[in-house]
Amino acid sequence: MKLEEYKKILLAAIDKEVDAYAFYISLSEKVKDPALKGTFKELAQEETYHRKTLQEYLSGVKKELRFDEVKDYHLSDTMDKPKPSMDLKPLEGLQVAIKREEEAMQMYEQFAAASMDADQKKVFEELAKMERGHKARLEDIYTNSAFSEAW
Numbered sequence: 001m002k003l004e005e006y007k008k009i010l011l012a013a014i015d016k017e018v019d020a021y022a023f024y025i026s027l028s029e030k031v032k033d034p035a036l037k038g039t040f041k042e043l044a045q046e047e048t049y050h051r052k053t054l055q056e057y058l059s060g061v062k063k064e065l066r067f068d069e070v071k072d073y074h075l076s077d078t079m080d081k082p083k084p085s086m087d088l089k090p091l092e093g094l095q096v097a098i099k100r101e102e103e104a105m106q107m108y109e110q111f112a113a114a115s116m117d118a119d120q121k122k123v124f125e126e127l128a129k130m131e132r133g134h135k136a137r138l139e140d141i142y143t144n145s146a147f148s149e150a151w
Contacts, residue, residue, distance in 0.1 A: 006120060009111055010058045013127065016104060017051040020044075023100065027093045036090060039141060043097070043134060050130060057123060094142045098135055105131035 021044050028040035088096065105128050112124035 007058060010054055013108070014051050014054045014058070016107075017047050017054065020100060020104070021047040021051070023097070027088075027097065030088070031090050031093065033090065036141065036145075039137075040097075043137075046130075046134065050127075054127075091142065091145060094138055094145065098138045098142060101131050101135035101138060105135060 024040045024044035024047060028037050028044065031037050031040065108124045108128035108131060112121050112128060115121035115124055
């Protein structure tokens with residue numbers, strides 16, 4: 001992959017992080033549950049951190065990303081992605097968020113697989129881990145919310 005293509009990919013990833021931030025802020029303003037509101041605000045802050053990190057990597061300030069490994073429970077494989085609307089119920093908002101994180105994770109995994117440069121591959125693998133972590137966190141919330149009768 002040529003350097004210019006790599007930069008375009010990082011710029012597109014930055015745009016996706018900005019979109020994710022706006023999405024989570026929007027959800028935080030719509031939900032009434034304080035815990036869920038707080039979770040969406042935290043995720044928005046993390047998306048801001050991701051954007052900043054990608055920008056620093058793009059500018060050369062940062063050379064390496066490292067994130068904890070997170071298990072993928074594949075809960076999202078069992079759900080459809082509702083169409084975003086102003087009338088989303090909390091569980092539907094979680095489903096949209098889970099699917100968005102899954103799509104971001106898969107995108108970064110594909111970029112890592114296509115990378116010829118080891119350092120570049122490592123960056124995309126780390127970005128995929130970040131998104132997998134968000135997805136797992138949202139899946140935990142979804143499971144606890146959707147199946148609260150089990151508790």
